[in-house]
Amino acid sequence: MTWTELVMAAAPIQGDQPAVSDVRTGEVLSYAAFARRVTRAAAGLRAKGLRYGDHVLVNVPLGATLPVAVHAVAWAGGVAVLAASGAARMMIAQDHFDPAGVKVDQVFSFRPTPGARLFSELMTDGALEFGPLAGPALSLDGRRLFDNSELTTDLRNLATRLVIGKDDIVLSAVSEPLRGLRVIDLAMTSGAEVVVAHEPSVIGCRVLAQERGATVVVAPYELARRLLGDPVLRVVDERAVVSSLGL
Template sequence: MIRSSWADVEIPESTVHEHVLAGAAARGDHPALIDGRNGQTMTYAEFAHGVDRLAAGLAAAGLRPGEVLALFSPNTLLYPVVFHAALKAGATVTTVNALSTGKDLSAQLRDSNARFLVTISAFLDRVEQASGQVEQIFLCDSFEGYQTVVGLMGNDHPTPSVAIDPKTTVAVLPYSSGTTGVAKGVMLTHRNLVANLAQFQPVIAYTPQDRVIAVLPFFHIYGLTAVMNAALAAGATIVVLPRFDLNEFLGALAQQRVTRVLVAPPIVLALAKHPAVAEHDLSSLQWVMSGAAPLDGDLAAACAERLGCAVQQGYGMTELSPVSHAQPFGTASAKPGSIGGLLPNTEARVVDVATGADLGPGQPGELLVRGPQVMLGYLGKSAETASTIDAEGWLHTGDLALVDAEGDFFIVDRVKELIKYKGYQVPPAELEAVLLAHPGIADAAVVAGHDATGEEIPHAFVALAPASTLSAEDIMSYVAERVAPYKKVRAVSFVDTIPKSASGKILRKDLRATL
């Protein structure tokens, strides 16, 4: 068993909204949230007041403690207000992927038993496909015939005071991405989230002087915890963008003098390679953190050299609230490709996939994690919960990792994503890193394909850089020169873009479906 090298931190016995809003009103006119497109600003005093008034409005509208409110929206200034107001009213928030179809939305509303839905007018076409699943709908903007969040806030009702047990009350119910199976509701308690915020703060070291870009979606646990709640709890300023558009993103970084960037590997790739980056003054940047998928060490180094700031990596999953590992802010020489060490109050094991035996330094195996950030379980799925969290409290991540003698971890790949070629295990992430190093390749993904005999083979999907004339043979030869013979790419398909989830994970199942 491996323990964190950090001293344990005290975990406050508080709810998420109490923890995040503890110093908000006292910060007064300090900006809490800024719209990265138009500069509209919400101060901390306005944020705290808005949460109070909306909590009262939701309670008056009939939202009761223990019920579920669904939040189906891109990032907006009101998103954190709605989230914390619902918690203050005693409800659970189920965050809905902004890219969900009407069918997806309907399934999540039904599975979570949501009574209220908060959304935006642009999503009403999909909301209508899920009609009948919820009792009341409120809009963060406005549309004829619908009640608005701002209207709910204009009340003089008393702020609800609800007794909440942080250890047992589910605060947020995000749904796992479904990239390797059917999406499941992940029950994260108030204690899970507060614990992870307390564990993460010494590592990320946010200050009130920081400006943090929020291009990661708040509906994803990475954006919700590591950006939205962690930054607000520390008194930092969040620069909000509703989606990733490279020019809009670069403009917001420059105009708002952003200091911290938390993203997924596709954005690190853009920052490292795209010519538009050179057109913007990004000198305010101090730190780029990548998560949600493995980041190649060479790509991180190329991005760091171009931006002149640290580019580091962390690790987590929805079931871990989400962070368990991270390279700490201010580290002068982080190891290339490492996700860093364990957060405070966290333990880990690396075990043999077949036998479950503990492995030593440098030996790859499945990563197991134990700590206060481990989820309560999957909603209504006791068998799946039991197969993920064992009797000793170890969460089986499904990720292949290794740890070195100094306690730094490296993710090799997903256990389920490994390609078996003639008995050898081939990690797709390793081949993707090789492909992305080629200047003629803009993006790439590798999945398990099959040859004429039915044998599993590494099959690469490649999006070429502009003006690139690479052929499939060129690409296979390039990879073959850089990897062991059994790891060679043996088929190539060209695509315009690599499909990814909103959090930046490659949607391998979508690629496999085209074979």
């Protein structure tokens, strides 16, 4: 089972249950919608010329669209590079990009953007049923690569250590993209829901936790330290989700 396959594994059971809720935009991504968008966008990327091992720059903020973009690239056999500039076969952006800072063949964006095609155009050619069995899938800089087997094994180990259940609601107060992505991956592997906050204060975290019924919060060290002692919330330092990757 590859990295993306592991993250999508709960989709047949969880179906229309929320997977990722974005506080900033109000978007709610269900498990079924996640699997559908990933496999269809992966087919579109392949149809547009992406080949195994090709790099794709992904400059998308934390929220419901980031895991779709990253896992679509991985499912297509590419390497998702979490960067706003550099050289790659393609780029996926949210709503803007710097043409002078990138050297790519094609750009796709989730919102209308000059010089880019809409990401939705990728989802018109059916679905890619099977992803890669192995090979690199993720990078922060295009040089150090994390492969499917490494990411899958680490995600399984992380799930064993942190024990997120399908009935948990995880409040992600993480701001760094890779750490935020790992929180989403971890929660989805367990069938839980992630509520993505955006640099909340201590009070903001507590209010959101109460409003959303959160049971777990993943936060930067200082914020996590100040949230400790809450009788309802289990608090996790964000460093715990990437430490085993050497980050």
